[in-house]
Amino acid sequence: MNRFFSIVLLMVIIINTIRYFYYIFTGPIEAYYFVMLAINLAGLGLGIYYLFFQKKKQRN
Numbered sequence: 001m002n003r004f005f006s007i008v009l010l011m012v013i014i015i016n017t018i019r020y021f022y023y024i025f026t027g028p029i030e031a032y033y034f035v036m037l038a039i040n041l042a043g044l045g046l047g048i049y050y051l052f053f054q055k056k057k058q059r060n
Helices: 003-026 031-053
Strands: none
Touching: 003 031
């Protein structure tokens, strides 16, 4: 995956995370929202690790 696609994917995950936080705080609470929020937060953590903290593989 190139860097541009990774950043776009990370932005989509951030928007979805904000959306599920909004659903939990405003609407009737459903278990589905917590499950999707957990999946989005896990994806957010992995995406940030992939973009910023992963060591680059050296090509010979």
